Amino acid sequence: MSDIKEVKIVGTPALEGTYISEMDMWPFECQEFNRIYPFYENLREGKFTTTKCQKCGHIAYPPGVICPKCWSEELEWVELPQRAKVVTFTETQAGAPIGFELPLIMAWLDFGKDSPLKQLLARIVNCAEGELKEGDEVKFIVFNVPSHPIDVKKETKICDRVYYAFEPVK
Amino acid sequence: MVQKKNAVIVGGGTSKFGVRQAHLLDMFQEAAKACSDDIPALKPADIDGLIVCTTMAGRHSSALNTAPLVVHRLGLKPTSICIRLDTLCAGSNSGIIVAKGLVESGIAEVILVTGAEKVYMPQRWETNYTQLMVNDHDWDSAMGLGVPPPFFAMIAKMHMKRYRTTKEQMAHVSVANYNYGTTNPKGHFSGRTLTLQEALEARIIADPFGLYDCCPLSDGASAVIIASEERAKELSDRPLVYIRGTGQHATHSMSAGWPGETLAEWPHLKKAGEVAYKNAQLTPKDIDVAQVHDCFSISEIIEMEELGFCKKGEGGDYVASGAINLDGELPVNTDGGLISVGHPFGASGARQSIEICKQLQGRAINQVKNAEFGLAHNLSGTCAQHTVVIYGKEPVE
Numbered sequence: 001m002s003d004i005k006e007v008k009i010v011g012t013p014a015l016e017g018t019y020i021s022e023m024d025m026w027p028f029e030c031q032e033f034n035r036i037y038p039f040y041e042n043l044r045e046g047k048f049t050t051t052k053c054q055k056c057g058h059i060a061y062p063p064g065v066i067c068p069k070c071w072s073e074e075l076e077w078v079e080l081p082q083r084a085k086v087v088t089f090t091e092t093q094a095g096a097p098i099g100f101e102l103p104l105i106m107a108w109l110d111f112g113k114d115s116p117l118k119q120l121l122a123r124i125v126n127c128a129e130g131e132l133k134e135g136d137e138v139k140f141i142v143f144n145v146p147s148h149p150i151d152v153k154k155e156t157k158i159c160d161r162v163y164y165a166f167e168p169v170k
Numbered sequence: 171m172v173q174k175k176n177a178v179i180v181g182g183g184t185s186k187f188g189v190r191q192a193h194l195l196d197m198f199q200e201a202a203k204a205c206s207d208d209i210p211a212l213k214p215a216d217i218d219g220l221i222v223c224t225t226m227a228g229r230h231s232s233a234l235n236t237a238p239l240v241v242h243r244l245g246l247k248p249t250s251i252c253i254r255l256d257t258l259c260a261g262s263n264s265g266i267i268v269a270k271g272l273v274e275s276g277i278a279e280v281i282l283v284t285g286a287e288k289v290y291m292p293q294r295w296e297t298n299y300t301q302l303m304v305n306d307h308d309w310d311s312a313m314g315l316g317v318p319p320p321f322f323a324m325i326a327k328m329h330m331k332r333y334r335t336t337k338e339q340m341a342h343v344s345v346a347n348y349n350y351g352t353t354n355p356k357g358h359f360s361g362r363t364l365t366l367q368e369a370l371e372a373r374i375i376a377d378p379f380g381l382y383d384c385c386p387l388s389d390g391a392s393a394v395i396i397a398s399e400e401r402a403k404e405l406s407d408r409p410l411v412y413i414r415g416t417g418q419h420a421t422h423s424m425s426a427g428w429p430g431e432t433l434a435e436w437p438h439l440k441k442a443g444e445v446a447y448k449n450a451q452l453t454p455k456d457i458d459v460a461q462v463h464d465c466f467s468i469s470e471i472i473e474m475e476e477l478g479f480c481k482k483g484e485g486g487d488y489v490a491s492g493a494i495n496l497d498g499e500l501p502v503n504t505d506g507g508l509i510s511v512g513h514p515f516g517a518s519g520a521r522q523s524i525e526i527c528k529q530l531q532g533r534a535i536n537q538v539k540n541a542e543f544g545l546a547h548n549l550s551g552t553c554a555q556h557t558v559v560i561y562g563k564e565p566v567e
């Protein structure tokens with residue numbers, strides 16, 4: 001070992017003042033990396049949207065680039081309902097993935113018979129442990145999540161990001 | 171026209187499962203060694219195909235194109251197939267389905283299907299964090315869905331509500347599987363036993379699950395040989411165990427696509443089972459022993475229902491009646507299952523199939539009398555996909 005020069009421990013070289021996009025839990029939302037970027041742009045305006053097929057009328061979730069029923073590319077953006085009922089839920093007090101605040105509450109939501117989106121698993125925020133009950137009504141909410149840099153020629157552009165969850169209707 | 175060949179499972183082995191002081195590639199070697207110990211006549215040169223099944227290799231072991239690494243460490247020279255395959259928890263049973271097709275068509279003669287995972291990282295949080303990448307990342311994972319217990323806890327709550335399943339019935343699954351697994355020398359919880367009272371008094375992991383309702387995450391590897399009937403006879407004198415029928419069905423990736431009326435109904439498993447039974451020319455009544463994916467106690471209960479071993483909604487009564495015990499109607503997870511043996515995702519399917527192979531050859535530790543037909547099942551992802559493989563001592567006609 002004597003002829004190996006002692007070096008300063010630098011840790012993960014990529015962590016030296018940089019952001020590792022591939023390591024976080026949020027989508028790449030910007031136009032440069034996602035053809036469904038309107039979903040995220042709509043989120044910023046408080047809208048919960050998805051793609052509807054203009055050929056067969058099918059409303060898919062998550063939104064896509066083709067219709068999963070008929071594979072048509074002729075799609076339009078439509079709004080989804082923002083209120084749902086809690087069918088069942090789970091509260092995590094320990095062992096949530098790093099980056100999620102505790103308690104991490106996840107609920108199985110029912111959007112009702114008339115909604116094109118019937119069921120969804122969603123995070124419940126602004127809710128204390130023990131507060132949520134089956135049958136409760138919850139509503140859609142949008143919040144900021146960490147931005148990430150992207151290379152644009154020799155410059156670095158910062159992509160701001162948002163995400164959504166649901167909160168109890170009080 | 172060339173006659174279709176019959177594919178058989180010749181034998182196999184696993185590494186020790188658990189929190190291992192070992193690299194992913196160490197464990198692939200351990201499983202191959204255990205497989206060759208099980209089939210003493212097998213030489214590396216006999217193997218013309220390799221199917222490597224792993225999910226975490228790319229992230230946890232920085233080994234994205236894993237198959238050549240396994241080729242090198244095992245000294246193989248495959249000529250028919252050399253691939254890495256990932257269906258998460260169903261990896262190596264998916265590999266067996268692929269191997270069956272290749273052997274039956276004559277493309278391959280002797281295939282090693284091997285699965286392994288290095289789950290545990292230098293820091294425990296990294297393991298939970300990686301699980302954000304095995305769900306539908308941009309949708310469910312961004313909601314915080316990482317480790318499985320919260321999702322399956324909702325499934326259990328729904329099953330309890332709709333079908334009056336109880337915590338005690340779920341505990342019967344844990345007790346049966348711990349007590350089967352105590353004699354498994356390779357299991358994560360080898361030597362451990364469990365009483366109903368211990369199960370019911372365990373600390374809560376995610377309501378309604380106590381500690382023993384959940385399988386552990388494990389490091390580990392497994393390996394099996396799938397060969398043509400002709401080559402199998404040259405490799406081993408044991409009774410032949412044929413892969414009679416298989417089924418694999420997926421309907422969605424994220425929660426919005428859940429195919430059931432509620433979380434308590436798993437129609438995609440029912441479908442996978444029906445396809446496998448049809449191909450195997452069998453019905454649920456014909457099955458003598460089963461290895462089903464008991465990632466949680468409730469999973470085994472729902473699997474009994476959807477695979478047709480009892481009526482929908484009666485899975486809780488079925489497991490509590492003793493039907494799944496060694497002297498019961500259908501011994502299930504006779505090697506300890508995921509709950510006792512542990513769950514290195516890509517390795518679990520082959521581990522189950524090895525147990526079915528041994529049962530049908532009459533050499534299992536917890537031997538089921540006169541077992542003729544056996545079934546192995548995995549669910550994978552957030553219950554997004556189901557994989558069923560049915561074995562028998564006679565080939566399909």
Ligand SMILES: [Zn+2]
Pocket residue numbers: 053054055056057058067068069070071072
């Ligand atoms: Zn369409």
